[in-house]
Amino acid sequence: LDADALAACAEQSAMLETLSRERITAELKKLLGAADPAPAVAAMAQTGVLPHVLPGAMPAALPLLIHLEEGKPGGWIRRLAVLAGDIAALRLSRAETRDFTRVRDALSGMDTPAALGWRLGWRLGTDALLARAALLETPPAADWRTRIMRGAQADFPLKPADLMPFLHGASLGRALARAQAHWLAQDLRPSRADLMDLLGLA
Structure with a gap:
């Protein structure tokens, strides 16, 4: 966005308060599901729009997450988790809230890729691993997919x-x-x- 467009967005940011939670959530999901939402999210942060939508969000790790996805984006949940904002104002389904919480909680742990796969399954395990790697600015090991799948297919041997x-x-x-x-x-x-x-x- 050019300077004039950024200024216009900043002036209109307060109008977001008049939009419904459902509308804001739908637009955010659409944005985060795009091929590369990082530039738009950065512009939202620069103009003061992002704090209205997702208080406390920090977009710095989002570009690295997009890079780590290697052109194969997963769900928007992992990108929301990387932003680390307060989701209380969003209108998420129970399943979306559960998935987001599980991924977010895994970000502070030190589980191996296999352990993430066992705890979360392939899809959420992948979300958690890539999001954590982006936040730590540390690319995952080359065989991370194999290791997550091994965990997702494993059974705890003790009954x-x-x-x-x-x-x-x-x-x-x-x-x-x-x-x-x-x-x-x-x-x-x-x-x-x-x-x-x-x-x-x-």
Whole structure:
């Protein structure tokens, strides 16, 4: 946008308060679903429009996310997560809110690609990995797709029944949680026997 257009947008930004949440949400989803929304989002931030739409949003990582997508954009959720704004004013469906929350929560963790795949599945695991890489300005490993898919197809090798001869109630839950945390931290590689040994139940 040229200087005159930016100035005009800035002058009209307050009018966004008169638009419905549904309209704003629909337009934002359309924008974030475009091939490269980064220039438009940057212009929105420059003119003061973005804070009206998504308070607290920070668009700096969006161009890198677009680059990491390599021309294969996924859903708009990952791009919304990278902006890191307050979504309270948006009118999202329950499923969209759930997906956004799961991706956003994964951004602060250190899960491996395989662990993300196991926790979130292929689609959201990909969203979380690329969004986190953009925010950290660190490209993911070349084999990240294979690793996410491995996690998405994996089954946690330990079942409650495996521990029931030895543990019950709260102690059973704590043991399963400990084993699961170890399994995820070790990139989903420990076997059932390894986990039983970890718990001293081999």
